[in-house]
Amino acid sequence: MKKTRYRFANILSAVIISALIVGFSMPAKAAEPIEQQGLVDQARITFQSFMADPNMAYLKDHLRETKGLLIVPSMLKAGFFVGGSGGSGVLIVKDAKTGQWSQPAFYTLGSVSFGLQFGGEAAEVVMMVRTQKAVDKLLTSSFKLGGDTSIAVGPVGGGAKSDVMADIFSFSQSKGAFAGIALDGAVISTKDKWNTAYYGKAVTPVDILVKRSVSNPGSKELRETVDKAARGK
Numbered sequence: 001m002k003k004t005r006y007r008f009a010n011i012l013s014a015v016i017i018s019a020l021i022v023g024f025s026m027p028a029k030a031a032e033p034i035e036q037q038g039l040v041d042q043a044r045i046t047f048q049s050f051m052a053d054p055n056m057a058y059l060k061d062h063l064r065e066t067k068g069l070l071i072v073p074s075m076l077k078a079g080f081f082v083g084g085s086g087g088s089g090v091l092i093v094k095d096a097k098t099g100q101w102s103q104p105a106f107y108t109l110g111s112v113s114f115g116l117q118f119g120g121e122a123a124e125v126v127m128m129v130r131t132q133k134a135v136d137k138l139l140t141s142s143f144k145l146g147g148d149t150s151i152a153v154g155p156v157g158g159g160a161k162s163d164v165m166a167d168i169f170s171f172s173q174s175k176g177a178f179a180g181i182a183l184d185g186a187v188i189s190t191k192d193k194w195n196t197a198y199y200g201k202a203v204t205p206v207d208i209l210v211k212r213s214v215s216n217p218g219s220k221e222l223r224e225t226v227d228k229a230a231r232g233k
Contacts, residue, residue, distance in 0.1 A: 010170075029096070036198040037218045040104055043090045050171060051229050056205045057172050058155045059128060065229040068093040068129035068138070068209075070188075072109050075123045075172070075181065085109035086196040087125070088191065092226065093209045099230075101223045103215050105208040106194035107138075111186035123174040123181060128154060134167040139205045142189040148155035150185055197214060 047069070050056045072089030090104035109125070129135055137149045145151045145168065154169030155162040162169075172181045196202050199214040207213050 033194075033198045033216075033218075036106065036194050037216075038197075039073065039088055039091055039106070039194075040219055040222055043071040043104070044165060044225050046071055046073045047126065047222070047225060047229070049124065050126050050173070053173070055156045056159070056171055059126065059169075060229065062128070063163045063226075066094065066130060066230075067096075067132060067135050068107070069226065070107065070125075070127040070129065070138070072125040072127075075109065075125050088194075089125070090222075091129075091205075091209065092100065092223065093129075093135060094230075099227075101187045101226050101230075102212055103199075104219050104222065105205045106191035106198065108189050108191055109183075109186055110189075111183055123172045125170060125181065125183075127151075127183075128169040128171070129167070130169060131167040135209075136212065139209065141192075145186045145188065146184045151186075153180055217230045 034063055051060055070089055070091045072087045072193070073086040075085055084150040086109055088106065088108050092104050093102045094100070095102070121195065129138065134149055134158060137143045149168070150166040151170060152164045152166035154171040170181065170183050190205055192202075192204075194207075195208065198216055198218075199208070201214070203214050
């Protein structure tokens with residue numbers, strides 16, 4: 001009886017040790033990109049809000065012509081009079097040949113603002129990327145708006161028109177009203193860790209936006225929403 005118990009104990013110990021070895025040798029499962037997916041979903045909601053706003057008719061009517069969209073669901077203001085403002089957003093780029101929108105790449109947008117330029121402490125921003133030069137700049141790790149990459153506040157209101165030749169138009173809302181944030185001098189930088197988390201490996205904006213060598217099914221709704229709007233559906 002004692003011998004049987006001893007053998008059983010040895011077998012049980014061997015099973016436990018084997019299980020521990022297998023457990024330690026298995027690669028750790030990557031954490032779900034919850035924050036990143038949340039930002040992608042917020043970007044879709046922000047875009048839909050802009051499309052439903054009659055004051056954003058210019059943005060809606062000229063989506064066919066745009067080369068990319070940088071959507072920042074929440075641009076936070078740090079203080080009054082002189083203070084920093086910034087937020088995180090996603091950039092999607094349209095393929096010139098197929099018209100298909102890319103997977104999203106993650107960016108930060110930071111600026112120094114003078115005066116309370118919008119009502120409240122937060123605003124939503126959609127940036128219409130209008131030239132290939134601006135797209136190329138966005139493929140770098142960081143750059144400042146202005147200078148050789150011009151930005152202007154986009155035209156708003158029903159029937160709005162513009163003869164401004166800016167590389168990027170910015171549209172913004174605060175609590176559903178036009179905000180008019182001046183973003184000249186703002187710094188746009190890639191969020192490399194977020195891109196890595198969302199696609200499960202180290203990637204660059206070129207991999208995501210140009211080569212299109214990675215994908216995440218979580219971006220489907222955002223891309224389809226933008227595509228339908230661009231085709232007038």
